[in-house]
Amino acid sequence: MHLEIWQAGLAAGVGGVLFTLAFAFNSRLHRSIHSPLAASAISFTISFLFVGSLVGLWGQWNITPLGQAPWWAFLGGAMGSCSIILSLLALPRIGLVALGIAIVFGQLGFSLLIEQLSFTTLVSGVLGAKEVLGLGLILVAVVLIQSQREASPPLAAQPEPTSEARVKEPH
């Protein structure tokens, strides 16, 4: 297959690992300050400062071309924040297991739908039977993993007592 797909696959793969790390770091911060929203807000602010300084140091900082984009293209970050808010609201009611499965089905299903209907301005991934089989296996794996979490209560229900805040800190 094309080189671009491999590069994209590598980027998406590393992105997935970074997501796991971000989730774990944020969960830890959430336990310390007893607020998932504040932990996300701090994390997103640090994201902006980090990406902003990286781009500045890299010499890529340039706001001029931003005028060429349609207004709605600026709303990507807001979609990410709304996604966080919705999952925080749903978590205490439906639990981490159902939440995890629902998010995976929602994002894969909707993405597949808009690409199959060519309702996309990006390149449309070529999705043959092989790719659809792969996506199906991912759904099965997610259900297998999530259904094992049933035994433990959702994260939001167990903020760590402050006196223990440092107990699990690695050196």
Next chain:
Amino acid sequence: MWRLSFLVMAILSGVLLPIRYQLDGKLAQATGSLPMAGVVSTFVGATVLVALLLSGRFGSVYWAGLRLSPWWSYLGGVSGGSYVLLVTYAAIQAGTTLTIGIGIATQMLSSLLVDHFGWLGLERRPLSWQRLLAGILLVVAVVLLLS
């Protein structure tokens, strides 16, 4: 019915993610600058969350915990910011479905590892046969998506 509406909310939370990648990707293409698209996206995202936090409608915050939290718990923003740049790049090159599929697979595989060893202060969840089977399925899925 009540519970169902929260399930719909959870699904919507997932639906917003490919929309996010589409919009970030469009911004990167329209401006010809992936780095600046990342800056705008993280800025807008942070602004929305900070505004909601300041509205005070989402419960109280134990601010004193900021000093007690280990330094590495603040790295979520660094990995989160890098994630935005990488995923936007991948979405432009391969479309959102392949990007999300591979992203979920490596996210799950890495969380199996983190859970197994109880890294990063998370509760330990040793690999059971179900989790091992799921891990194998995920590896096969990635091979299918990339081959």
